[in-house]
Structures are given as structure tokens and as C-alpha cells.
Amino acid sequence: MHTKTIKRLCADLNAGEYSSVELAQYYLDRIQRYQSINAFVTVDPEFTLSQAREADKAIRKDKHKPLTGIPIAHKDIFCTKGMLTTCSSKILSNFVPPYDATAIKKCKDSGMVCLGKTNMDEFAMGSSNETSYYGPVKNPWNETMVPGGSSGGSAAAVVARLAPAGTGTDTGGSIRQPAALCGITGLKPTYGRVSRYGMIAFASSLDQAGTLTQTAEDAALLLNVLAGFDPRDSTSVEESVPDYTENLGKDLAGLRIGLPKQYFDEGLDPAVEQAIQESLKVFERLGAALIEIDLPNSELCVPCYYVIAPSEASSNLSRFDGVRYGYRAEDYEDLDDMFMRTRSEGFGPEVKRRIMIGTYALSAGYYDAYYLKAQKLRRLITQDFEQAFERCDVIMGPTTPTPAFELGAKTEDLIAMYLNDIYTISANLSGLPGISIPSGFVNRLPVGLQIIGSYFAEALILNVAHRFQMETDWHQKVPEGFAV
Numbered sequence: 257m258h259t260k261t262i263k264r265l266c267a268d269l270n271a272g273e274y275s276s277v278e279l280a281q282y283y284l285d286r287i288q289r290y291q292s293i294n295a296f297v298t299v300d301p302e303f304t305l306s307q308a309r310e311a312d313k314a315i316r317k318d319k320h321k322p323l324t325g326i327p328i329a330h331k332d333i334f335c336t337k338g339m340l341t342t343c344s345s346k347i348l349s350n351f352v353p354p355y356d357a358t359a360i361k362k363c364k365d366s367g368m369v370c371l372g373k374t375n376m377d378e379f380a381m382g383s384s385n386e387t388s389y390y391g392p393v394k395n396p397w398n399e400t401m402v403p404g405g406s407s408g409g410s411a412a413a414v415v416a417r418l419a420p421a422g423t424g425t426d427t428g429g430s431i432r433q434p435a436a437l438c439g440i441t442g443l444k445p446t447y448g449r450v451s452r453y454g455m456i457a458f459a460s461s462l463d464q465a466g467t468l469t470q471t472a473e474d475a476a477l478l479l480n481v482l483a484g485f486d487p488r489d490s491t492s493v494e495e496s497v498p499d500y501t502e503n504l505g506k507d508l509a510g511l512r513i514g515l516p517k518q519y520f521d522e523g524l525d526p527a528v529e530q531a532i533q534e535s536l537k538v539f540e541r542l543g544a545a546l547i548e549i550d551l552p553n554s555e556l557c558v559p560c561y562y563v564i565a566p567s568e569a570s571s572n573l574s575r576f577d578g579v580r581y582g583y584r585a586e587d588y589e590d591l592d593d594m595f596m597r598t599r600s601e602g603f604g605p606e607v608k609r610r611i612m613i614g615t616y617a618l619s620a621g622y623y624d625a626y627y628l629k630a631q632k633l634r635r636l637i638t639q640d641f642e643q644a645f646e647r648c649d650v651i652m653g654p655t656t657p658t659p660a661f662e663l664g665a666k667t668e669d670l671i672a673m674y675l676n677d678i679y680t681i682s683a684n685l686s687g688l689p690g691i692s693i694p695s696g697f698v699n700r701l702p703v704g705l706q707i708i709g710s711y712f713a714e715a716l717i718l719n720v721a722h723r724f725q726m727e728t729d730w731h732q733k734v735p736e737g738f739a740v
Contacts, residue, residue: 257274257279257282258282258283258417258418258420258421258670259417259732259734260647260740261420261469261471261473261474262323262326262421262469262470262473262474262477262478263299263418263471263473263474264277265325265678266323266325266326266477267327268322268327269276269315269324270315274310275308275312275325276310276311276312276324276369276730277305277308277309278306279308279325279369279454279530280305280307280308280369280371280430280713281308282305283286283307283327283371283419283420284301284304284305284371284448286298286416286417286418286738287350287371287372287413287418289335290396290416290418290738292392292394293373293375293394293396293399293412293416294373294375294390294391294393294394294409294505294614295329295393295409295412296329296340296372296375296409296413296418297340297344297372297373297374297388297390297623298314298339298340298373298375298402298528299334299371299372299373300339300372301528303338303369303370304327304369304371304372304704306576307364307368307369307370307546308325308327308369308397309547311324311325311367311368311369312325312416316414316646318399319445320367320545320708321366321367322366322477322480323363323366323368323477323478323481324366324367324368325367325368325369326367326368326420326421327368327369327370327419327420327421328363328368328369328371328419328420328421328422328423328478329335329370329372329373329374329409329413329414329418329419329421329422329423330359330360330363330369330370330372330373330374330544330721331373331374331376331407331409331410331422331423331424332373332374332375332376332409332427333376333379333380333455333456334357334360334373334428334454334455334456334465334584335353335357335360335454335455335456336353336356336357336360336373337353337354337355337356337360338352338353338471339353339370339373340351340352340373340523340651341373341378341456341588342373342389342390343378343379343456344375344376344377344378344379344387344388344389344390344714345378345379345389345602345603345604345607346583346601346602346603346604346657346701347575347576347578347582347583347599347602347603348388348390348456348581349389349552350582350583351581352564353454355454356454357427357451357453357454357455357694358444358451358453358454358486358488358489359423359450359451359454359455359465359482360451360454361503363423363481363482363727364377365659366481368481369489371418372418372719374407374409374410374412374413374422375388375390375391375408375409375432375564376388376407376408376409376410377405377406377407377408377605377606378470378604378606379458379461379569379573379607379608380385380406380425380427380430380458381403381406381569381606381607381610382406382606382673383404383405383406383429383433383456383674383676383677384402384403384404384408384429384661384663384667384673384675384676385402385403385404385405385406385408385409385412385434385668386402386405386663386664386667387405387604387606387607388502388604389604391690393405393408393409393412393572393627393662393740394412394649394663395412395437395438395660395701396412396416396438396735396737396738397415397438397439397658397660397700397701397702397735398700398701400662400663401437401660401661401662401663401701402432402437402660402661402662402663402665403434403437403438403660404434404435404437404438404656404660404661405430405433405434406425406427406430406434407422407424407426407431407434407442407468407586408427408438410422410423410424410434410468411420411424411434411435411437411442411468411604412434412438412439413611414438414468414469414470415438415439415734415735415738416438416551416734416738417734418718418738418739419546420469420470420474420737421464421467421468421469421470421478422467422468422469423466423467423468423476424442424453424459424465424467424468425463425464425465425483425583426442426457426461426464426465426466426680426684427463427565427684427716428462428561428565428657428677428680428681428684429677429679429680429681429683430468430597431443431444431466431468431692432444432655432680432683432691432704432706433655433656433676433680433689433691433692433704434468435468435618435655435657435704436655436656436702436703436704436706437493437659437660437701437702437704437706437731438469438660438696438702438732439694439697439702439730440469440470440694440731441467441468441470441471441472441474441475441691441694441721441725441731442466442467442468442691442692442704443463443466443467443468443469443475443479443689443690443714443718444464444466444683444684444689444690444691445464445466445473445479445482445483445689445690445714446464446493446689446711446713446714447462447464447493447684447687447688448463448481448491448492448495448557448687449464449483449493449689449712449714450464450479450483450484450487451465451484451485451488451489452464452465452489453487453488453489453716454491454493456591457507457566457568457572458565458568458569458572459564459565459567459569459572460491460564460568460572461491461564461568462561462564462568462684462685464561465482465686466556467479467482467506467728469518469698470732471725471727471731472504472691472693472718472719472721472722472724472725473501473722475691475718476500476504476652476718476722477501477618477650478714479710479714480497480499480500480501482498483500483714486596488518495712498715499683500714500715500718502715503665503719504717504718504719504722505719505722505723505726506723507542507543508539508542508543508544508720508723509542509543509544509643510543510545511539511542511543511544511545511571511650511720512544512545512547512647512648512649512650513536513539513544513545513546513547513648513649513650513651513652513653514547514548514644514645514648514649514652515536515546515547515548515652515653516549516550516551516554516644516651516653516730517548517549517550517553518550518551518552518555519551519554519653519679520532520652520653520654523534523657523675523678524654524672525657525658525659527698527699528654528657528658528659528698528703529654530694531668531695531697531698531701531703532654532705533726534651534696535581535615535695535696535705536652536693538655538686538724538727538728539720539724541555541726541727542723544709547647547648547726549644549647549648549651550594550640550644550732550739551637551640551641551682552640552681553633553636553640553642554637554640554678556637557637557673557678557681557682558675558677558678558681559630559656559679560630560633560634560637560681560685561681561684561685562613562631563613563617563626563627563630563672564613564627564630564631564685565610566611566613566614566617566632567608567611567613567618567626567627567630568612568614568617569607569611569614570611570612570614570615571611571618573603573607573611573613575604576598576599576602577595577598577599577677578594578595578598578602579627580587581655582602583598583601583602585597585598585600585601585602587647590705594659605612608670608728611725614689616640616694617630617658621738630675634685635636637685638683638685638686640670641686641688641708641710643681644647645710648685649709649716650707650708650709650713650716650717651708652705652706652707652708652722653679653707654679654703654704654705655679655680655692655703655704655705656676656677656680656704657675657678657679657699658676658721659699659700659701659702659703660696660701661676664712676687679706681708683708687711688708688709688710688711688714689696689708689709689711689712689713689714689717690706690707690708690709690717691706691707691717692704692705692706692707692719693698693705693707693724693725693730694731695724695728695730696730697733701740702730702733706722707721709722710715
């Protein structure tokens, strides 16, 4: 069962091939068997099976919805009522929310079954899933390698077939980058397309919830559940939601594909570039035209991001002080000392680093020099994309400059770590939708092809990805140790 897509599992459940309880138990057993990759931080079998039993009742009464009974793993950044939600941080290691995030509630209302909460970089700050309080996640293709981050737990769970789908969040590439390094499909929707309510904030103007699945078709099915306006989220956009599966399989003849020359420079691994070029030939055979485009401010997206994101993080994380909820230091002299000790003990090194950078950038005398200038540059980056989309329908290129790297290889070289997101950050700064799909292997490690669309063009990029997957089988590959 574990090799089946969401679409196939839905058909099997509706045909009575097996029950939702049997399906959920099957995946729970796989999660237990393959704990070595450290993909999950919280699993509650009774919680899972109780939801599965409700799904079976709905199916028997013919009152089910399209994804009723389908198991899903949730990134541990979404508040889940009655289930530990930690953001993989010590400071939230005892936090059980009294409410569901909108993304969780929509999955629950659709009849989906929660398998548990997946490991992640602490507060989504990281590109390798090594900053987690619960230890690093390991890449199922090679357990000495990183799975990418920050949604590395969900990505590893999906490619290891411990779950048919997972939720993730993408602040600077945190869905697309681990999807690329693990060899699955990762979708970051347009900013505001999926509600952020109940999603523990890192950088509010950049964070976006999305999906991690085997295929683009599965991503479309899941986005049908997640997308939509939410009055509880001030950043949610009141835009009609189409059926994202409706146009899947549509002809690509005449599609204009923009290739940014900045995405194919000396920073790109030649073997990765070769895999991407081979993938582009598939689109040419399908009738698409390749057009070179210019995104002149792309090289500045990383420094721009690493001013804006830490600045917003320093504000968002000020609420974690040990007063209202979460971890509190045991020994302290007064209130100020309690604040200091709680935050010093509760946050990991990367989170502390970004809080300090952000606080500095927002401080008197430096706001104009750093934060305000970064926001102006953000506008220029957005304008680059707006001009590019006058010449093309979608933009393509590598998702990451290299395949997965070894655990610990970049923990002491922060610049090298941050540059791993160089091709993904710009979509967050501009709020555009993007998807990463498997497009080959280098040294037995997956390579991802990124497809970026204009605002609310999720249906288009999902169809483009789906047509590629109809012609290739990279998305069907399963790591050898997890095939059975």
C-alpha cells in the first residue's frame, strides 16, 4: 500500500479494498519500523486510529469527502488541538494547543487522518533539519546526508513512504528545498492562498503553508482541501478557489518557459545543471518554448532575506518568555532573570542568532540602513519577476545548487548553508507560487526542478509538473531500504 498515491488510495478506500483503520495502522507500523531517520517527533496511535474510525463511518454512510480516510503527516509547526506542538524547540517542548490551525482543521473536516507531527528545523530556521531540539532528520536515500529543511521531517516521511502526504511551511524554500533533496513533489502556494492561522510564525510576510506529496496530482488534491480565504488570518487573500485537478493533463503546446540566466551560473553543480537540461528537453518535446530571461537582482535575494526574515522573527518570537506557556527556567532571581534564562535555555543557537540579527537590524540607527533598504530591494526583486512574466508563462530552473550534502558539513559555514536556498528565496520575497519536482539523480541523490508561476497560477504550475510526471518516472523512485 505504501507505494500508492493519494488518488489510488482514495479509489481503494471507496471500493472497500481496505478500511481507513487498516490503512492508518499500516502507516503507523511503518513509522515504528523506520524510526532511524527521525522523521516524526510525536505519534499518538489512539489519536490517529480514532480519526480513522470516524472516516470509516463516513465512508459506510456515503457521507465522505474526496480525501476522507487518507493519512497525512503534519509539520510540527501547525497547532493541533490535544497533540503536542513543539516547533522542534525546547521552549515549546510541553505545549499542547487548545485549538487547531486552519490547515489542520481543514484536513480534519475533510476526513483526513493525522499520523503525527514531523520533525523540523527549530522554528523553521534552517536548511538542513539539523537545528531541531530532537536531533537531525536523515535523508532516506543516504542516512549520512541531510534531507533539507526546514520541512525535512515531512519530506523524509513522504519519500520513505511513512505517509502518503505531508504538510509543510515555506519561508525561504523550506518546502521546495527538502522536496528536491528527498526526491518528491513540494508545492509552495501564492502568499495568502493557504491560511497561516495557527501556524507558529517565523517571518510573517514570508511564511506560507503548502504540501509535500509523491506527485503533482496529489498536490492538487491536497491543495483543494487547504486553499481558501480565512477571516482569522489578516494575510489571507479573498480569492476564489478553483478545482486544481480540473486542468491536469492539459496540452503544453505553446507554453513559454523562462530560464533565468542567473540560475545557471558558476554556483550551480554541473551535474545538477545537466539533469535540469535533460528535463527541459522533455518540455520541448511537449511543445513548450524555452526563453532566456533576466532576473538582475537575484544575487541579492539572500542578503535581503537574511535581514527581513530575522527582523520579523525577533518580533514574533518575543512571545516565548516562559510567562504564559511553554518552557520556563527553574532557577531565577527575578522576572527579568526569568525571561533571560528561559530564552537562553529554551532557544537553540540558530534561533538565538537570528533573533539577535533581527533585533540589531530593527534597532534605532540601523533600521533605515538595513531593514528599510532590504524592503526596497524586495520590491525590485518582485518587479524583476513581474517583467519576466510579460515574456513567459512559467519560470524554471534548479531548486538547489547541489544534491543533498552530508550531515554536519555546513553547520560551521553559515554562508554556505544559507546559499543552499539561493534559487528558492526570491519566490518568498515576491509572494509567488513555486513547485519542486524530481528530475533526476546525481551520485544516487535526487535533483529537483523548480517551476515558478505568477500570482495564483497554482493550477498552471501543477499541470506543467503533472505533464512532466506523465512522461518521466523520477517521482516513483523509492529509497532502497524503504521499498518494502
